[in-house]
Amino acid sequence: MINYQWLYVLAGAVFAGFALGSARDRSNLKRWGNAAFWTLMTTSFWFGDFLGDVGNGVLVLALVAIAGLGLLGRGSAETTNAGQRQAFSERYGNRLFLPALIIPFTAFVGTLLFNYTPLKAAGLIDPKTVTLVLLGAGVIIALLTCVVWLKPPLIAPVEEGSRLMNAIGWAGVLPQMLAALGAIFAAAGVGTTIGALAASIIPHGNVFLAVLLFALGMVVFTMIMGNAFGAFPVMAAAIGIPILIHADGGNPAVIGAVGMLSGFCGTLMTPMAANFNMVPAALLELKDQYGVVRVQVPTALALLAANIAILYFAGFRL
């Protein structure tokens, strides 16, 4: 059965490529820092299950030390210059989009095939991993297509991959690190504390105020945890179920669905949701690392107001 292990072997190999590409880039004064950083990630993907919990913890501290001491840099070597890219773009035309579309297309067709044919029952792919397996398959097909069609130097995928990875730098590991922080928060009982805190300030008898505190609680707690999934069970147990549903008689489906969506407004406003907010800023090479969060705040606040109105009117007045 194809499971996470297969993907970790593939990802480890790609990160080994990033390490190799970084080490070869003489235009990066800190190239050995970058190479060490991506080598640690390769180690994690390939051997993480054999290192033990404390061993993995030490690996995490090593990653943090490299990033925290400013040992990561970026090269300035151009693989092709603007003029060459323009010429290639004219020569290959719109066909250049095809390999880029192979990855989403594989995800699309693969998801449909998996869900609507006997493939699911065949047990070839672990259902939990199907999205990532399709991503991996798409990447391999797209890469082979590019190599056969464009005939780049064989080192080119390694060079180009590490060019982009080093542009992203430490931000690429931040989402995984925040997930680990979530594990610590859970073990230290942070969620229970926040739930108790929220429940202790809730006023009884005023439905609108209770709705407001529920929605704001979802937003704030989501901003702290970086995702609404950690916040929802806590806020539902503290306010949503005992007060809004049991005491005030609200519609459970509205409170559940729109409560979660209020949390998503918080996701738009926090750097803790790194894969959505910090990573794109790095990917797009924005000057301000909070540039994406900043433009999302107005949408998030307006939508939060809309959610509070939906919670109140659809939850209690319909």
Place this chain on the structure above:
Amino acid sequence: MIDYWPLLGIALVVVGFALRFNPLLVVAVAAIVTGLLGHMPFLKVLGVLGHGFNENRYVSIIWIVLPVIGLLERYGLQERARAVIADMRGATAGRLLIVYLGFRQIISALGLTSVAGQAQTVRPLVAPMAVAAAEKQHGELDEKTADHVKAMAAATDNVGLFFGEDIFIAIASILLIQGSMASFGIHLTPFQLSVWAIPTAICAFVIHGTRLLLLDRRLGRAR
């Protein structure tokens, strides 16, 4: 009596991010402080951190797309994306992003959340297209305006994903709501929940779409 000390870790994260220390460092320090204040011995904290990191490796798998994207950029993909927009009459950054917003919401509502994304579509296609359209409206963009347009492209992807995916009944967040409610004896079907994601999805389209039209006005004015 509630023990508030572990919350100090949260305060450290907020302060550390605000002062722009390296986020990896901030998160690691906050994790260790939170664990110690939660009465865990240091080695236990290190173990929980390491275990959490190892269990969540799948989060970082997405970066395997970079060699493909980088290779295509080497052969002029971003230039091509810009050229397509330059040839398209009536294309503006706002209109382009509104179409993308609708597309992203609809495919996410069909459960196809990973068809698009920041690495797969925004960096190689959507952001360069939006910048090219903005250049048609505005002329040459200064760095600040170009960054604003790119940030809007990334934001549009997030809004479309977040406020589309919950309409699909088999998405993780719907199952989590159902599970949390069931543990308190409230039984809901995924369908009941996903229906109530629709009003918010419509509001999201209207609100963010309006902001994108305002972006067009802002870009057009400078001409």
